[in-house]
Amino acid sequence: MQAANDNVIEGDLLMGANAIARFLGVTPRQVYRLTYGELVPHFKLGGTVAARKSTLSKWMAEQEAAA
Template structure:
């Protein structure tokens, strides 16, 4: 975890741990454009707040 910005998740492993999915599933969601993420250099990154909102939106849509 990045102590300077606790909202920022750097790398597919960190995102996967946060979402409770595998690294491979994370990359699939990123490259399919389904996961709110961005690149910092060559590293995939996401904000916890964006992922939380994305999950809540997906949950609402499924209901």
């Protein structure tokens, strides 16, 4: 039996610069620049850059509010 929380994170993970780029509307090269510069929330799974849609959405809302 699945817990109620399982549906919250289902489909939330973005694996790789291409997936993150599509979500943010930027190029994969820009994703690498943003991650290497520690400008966007991310983490590594193995050697692959990864991020959560929910975390990126929250981060974008914070950036917009601060602008």
